[in-house]
Amino acid sequence: MSIPVVTVGQSSEDLVGGLERLHGPVTVVRRCSELTELLAACQSGLARAAVVAEGSDELTVALVDRLSAVGVVIVALTDSASETARLTAIGVTAAPAGLDSAALAGKISGAVDQWSRPKPFQAGDSGFADTGAAIRTQPGAVESDVSAEPSGAGRLIAVWGPAGAPGRTLVAANMAGELAAAGNSVFLIDADSYGASVAGLLGLLDESAGLAQACRLADLGQLDADALLRVATPVALKSGTLRILTGITRADRWIELRASALGIVFEKAREIADYVVVDTGFCLEADEELSFDTMAPRRNAATIRSLEMADTVYAVGAADSIGVPRLVRGLSELEAAVPQAVPLVVLNKVRASAAGRSPERQLRDAWERYGPAAAIAAFLPSDSAASDSALLSGCLLLEAAPQSGLRLAIAELVCAPVQRKRRSSVFTSTAKRRLKG
Known part of the structure; x- marks a missing residue:
């Protein structure tokens, strides 16, 4: 034929x-x-x-x-x-x-x-609104422990949460900072296509949108390790350095975060860093599929691609009477959108004034009664004074309030599994020299 x-x-x-x-x-x-x-x-x-x-x-x-x-x-x-x-x-x-x-x-x-010929899913799959399945990996068992043995690449951690400001960016940025302070090489990527805020949280006056630049290079087939390091913003901590790909500066620039290019950025970041921490958006809807143009870009594809490529997904919810039900519904939506994801549930802003006496026990009991099958992996205490101090100074909790209960809880959540099963760095010697430079 x-x-x-x-x-x-x-x-x-x-x-x-x-x-x-x-x-x-x-x-x-x-x-x-x-x-x-x-x-x-x-x-x-x-x-x-x-x-x-x-x-x-x-x-x-x-x-x-x-x-x-x-x-x-x-x-x-x-x-x-x-x-x-x-x-x-x-x-x-x-x-x-x-x-x-x-x-x-x-x-x-x-x-x-x-x-x-039949072939397995590839990270650079379509980022267009053909169908919801077009940007999903095949369902299967996914190891969710950040200490799992790597497959020749760094670990990708996605921090997701439902609408309502549950604290995704605060958790993601401080997770990245704790991993960097522990001696790991870390990329922090702001992939929120609705309200990117990592740059603002860390006091970076950035108008260049590092992630959009990286996606543009990936789209042209010109993204390599040197190019990725050039567009990333280095942030020096008291111990270690954090590399940041800042998010889009305006919400109407979401079209620059196509899933196909974003997947290439993630893979390249995993090649040169021990950990890649991604601050995602909240929305998992595929309403773009209702458009008459089935090849139109998907606004939520950046979030879905981040979740489907992640080795570990943290689902963050606010520990109050509004945030918990939102998280329960959100986990159901997450399962439908990315069925292979195995999220670790994190309740943030835990305080007696919102949950009653012994808030952790109250929240755990309520979760076991009404929540989904996933157990709560961690409770992060509310510490508005420490959070405000860090935000005001444009730095992380480990620098602004090192003894804060919130900071210690985040460090225990993200670093304890790594310390229990330490692995060798995925950096090549050349890549290590590049990051130190």
Whole structure:
């Protein structure tokens, strides 16, 4: 069966014309004048493959994923070694511009055959609103202990919680700080597409949105360890250094956090750091799927991608009569959106004035009666004075209030499992020198 192909651009050897004259395994069904026309033709179901003879520098991860979602592979012609490497990194089959038509037809057939083979989920999967399942990994058992043996990469910790300001950012930032102070190399990533606030919490006057920059480089296939370290903001602690990818500076910039590019950022961060702590958004809805444009970007894809790629998920809820029911409902939504996640439940802002005498016992009893199957992993005491002092000085609790009960509880939660089963660093010696520099 002949493979329908659409093309864009004209090579010096007119390989496209040669394909048309082959009458072999491929059939050119349309010549397009620009990439936008090619994209429209592919999304209409006209072709199984696209040949880009000119303008390969305009190809991005987002565009490749968009075509892959409708079953179209891309073959680009280039004689540049650097461009070939970039194209390969974003999932494009590269071929020399001087390739003869028969060999090009073979390349196209091979690319289509490879795409058709069953394959496991990859981190750079589609970030578009096709279906909710399109950005999920396959359900399966997931080890939730941060001390589990690594699989050749750093551990990714996602801190999530329902609406209502349960303290996600405070917990995430201080978890990252405690891990860094314990001698680990740590990235803190603000992936909240609604209200990014890590920069504000730490007093960083950042208007560059480090995560958006990293996603842009990932989308172009240009994100490597050096580039990631350049866009990250280093924060020196009393002991250790924390690298931060700050969040978007305005809520309307959420479109810059596409799931496909974000997945690449996470993987690259895991290659060069012991721990990657992600402060996520609250919303897990897939209401974008109701849009008439099924290829539209998903605002909540950043949160879902963070959760599905995480080795450990902490679900943070406020310990009061409003926060606890919200957390219960939120855990149900989390299970539906990311079924493979095994969250560790953390009740924050625990205080007698909101839960009664012996608040931990009261909350545990109520949780066992009405809550989901997941047990409460930790209680974080309310300490408004310490929190306010840290916020006012733009630093973490370990520096502003080292003896605070809240600080000690966070340190025990995130560092105790690591100390119980210490593992060797995933840094290469080169990466370690880069972070120290």
